[in-house]
Amino acid sequence: MKPRALPRTAELPPPFPPPFRALLQLILARSARFVGGRVETARARRRQLAQSGVFTGHRPYVTGDDLRHIDWNAYARHGGLFVKLLEEDERRATSIVLDCSRSMLAGSPSRWTGALRQAAILGGLALLHLDELQLCTGSAPQAFSGRAAVPQLLAALTAAQPNDVLPLPAVQELLRRGPAGKVLWLSDFAEPALFEPALLLLRRAGVRTTGWQPRIADDVQVARRGLLRLCDPETGAELVLPIDDELAVAMQAELQLLARAQEHLFAHVGYPLQRFTLPAADDFRLASWMETAWSHRR
């Protein structure tokens, strides 16, 4: 039996259809904050209070901005509320490391598509609230800055392709580029042992890291019975299995063991692991994404 041809990203549904772009705008307009952004917010607040740095420009006022940062002179001239931007000595940055291994192609809806959409949301929020965003989808991280870079971020995510870059080389390249800020690592963590060296390296570098695991139904339960051909997109290996209830129960136990191993990995390095269940591929409701992925109130 020939190994089944691995799926290509072109066969997957478009990651950012107009409904998602509208959803993204809605999320950014609500100025949600993702978990882990509080540190940067407090630090920024301290910097703002110090009034240090060089004026670099204005940005529109958004809900939550300190009223003391409003440029009242600009309001007097133009009638709109603008916040003064000062160039800081240490820029507030965040890095999104997107696992581009082929195992991300598994799942229905595809974990790859969900991860791209989640990276867009997280990146958009980072561009909205922080100074710089680094997107690492391979060996060369790409930097984005400002809310205006959201379309470029979406384009970069759309252009991302699965590759064979292992976690440790990707992290090494990220650290070599300079301060990475906070690292948001989107991955399935299917092989926890592969991620342990990279996480330990980030810990030694003092980089705060949060693991994000887009969860699909395949990670939780065995939904199908009967004769199945299982295909590993990572290796191309195939396995034909007659799946009965007994095997499904055993597989359920193995999935639980895997989840424990992933949690044990992040607990070992002291970083949090966030799991969110991906909505359906055509589900672009705000409630689905806000409630299942993160909450600005957390």
Place this chain on the structure above:
Amino acid sequence: MEPPTLTHPERLWVLLLLPLLWWLLQPLRPRVVLLTAHLRQWLLAQARLRRRPIRRHWPRLLLLLLAFCAGVLAMAGPTSAGRTGAHRLMVLLDGSASMAAAAPDGSPFHKAVARLRRELARLPAAVEVQLLQGGRAPRQWRGRDTIIAAQLPAPAGTLPWSLPALAQALADPDTAVWTLTDGQHLADPPAGMVSTFGAPAADAAIVAVRLHDQWPLAQLQLEVDVVRTAPDGGATTGELTVEGAVAAVPPVPVNLPSGVLQTLPLVLTRAAAGGELRLRLSSSDDALPADDTFGCRLPPLPAPRIAVLAEAESGPAIHAAAAALAEELAGTVVEARAGEAAGLLLVEGGVAAVAPGKARALYFGTRDQNSAPPLAAANVAVIDWDRTDPLLAGLDLSELSVRTALRDALPPGKVLLWGQLPGGARQPLLVTVTGEQATSLHFAFRLQDSNLWLLPALPQLLHRALLAAHGQAPIRPDPGNLLDAGESDLRACATTEQGALPPFAAAGSSLAPWFLLAAMVALVLRGYVR
């Protein structure tokens, strides 16, 4: 080396099911393909349930097809090619008397049989073996084991066929011939393998005995032919002894040169009671005792009681003839009365109950009581008699004259004597009637009406009539106790070996168990290959 052959090649048609089997054994193609990042977890789950996933479909399929093919080949009956060669062995065993020649280490026959059994035990079981043993009573055996276990009769008599000719006739590419003999009669080497046993030896033999019986007299003359053959050509002495139902005879010394046939005349007197007569030739260096004796059975000598029944007016001729015959045969003349046993009845004239062919009797001019009175003819001339009949052969009846004879009074029978009536008509004068138990002679005239009783032929005629009436008891020689002179010649005997048996065909062994084993091994391997 020839390739194996198949006993049932038609069963290979089952191999046509291979494509169907291949199609049926194709692994099921699941319609649902699931991309998963947890293939390792699936394997671990199977291992948790002690299930081993099947990954090597092609090796498993090949092993199963191999087992199927091996099974089909086993059904087809594969056999190894075996060895080509003769399928049949014809053994010609000389069972003639010369094979029993005495030797310190056993007779040639015993050596030949021992050698035959040794060789047969080494023969492949598939070889068809037949044994022809020549001799007095040729016999045939079939089957190797039968021949090995058979009790072969002792050698006797002479060979009924020529060994070289028989071997030549039997030999063909499929038949090997093995001749076991003592070396006699092998002027032309027989085809195939020839094994001879024995050694040259001297032998004296009685090769022929001619008997001149004087029955019913007691005298018996014998001419005994003896011969001796010796490898060195020397002479020796022996003696011929006579034993049995004859008067005692001292042993006859015989000088026995080599290769010379001698005739020894013997005149013996038989015992009246009869019995066995045995001649034995003994010499100092005789190797073959079987040809040294001759035996025969002598019947008892007859002691006839001769009865005479004559009418009152008959002359003395009939009584004189009966008395002369009784004297010659040491018999007696008795009265012809009821209840009196008689070996021969002489009846002359009158009317009597004539029983042609039923009584040992001679009727001279006697008329049957149940027939009409015949006419009488005078001066009947004897014109001819049957000179070939044993009764009248060599007798001169030309002087016979018959004065009066009965006309047409003789019973039907073989006419031995013809007369001519004065009118010229032929008239039988003597008729013999042979019945199941006796022979009777019927004369048409009385002795006193002819000059027969004066002729010298009458005693001989009566003698012959008595023999014809009783039948001569033959001397029965012991069959087969006389051998050919060549059979007694042991000078050509030798122990030699000519030729060799060809390689025999060996049936190929069945390879089916090996194919079945291969099928089982393939199935077991398939169980381990996952």
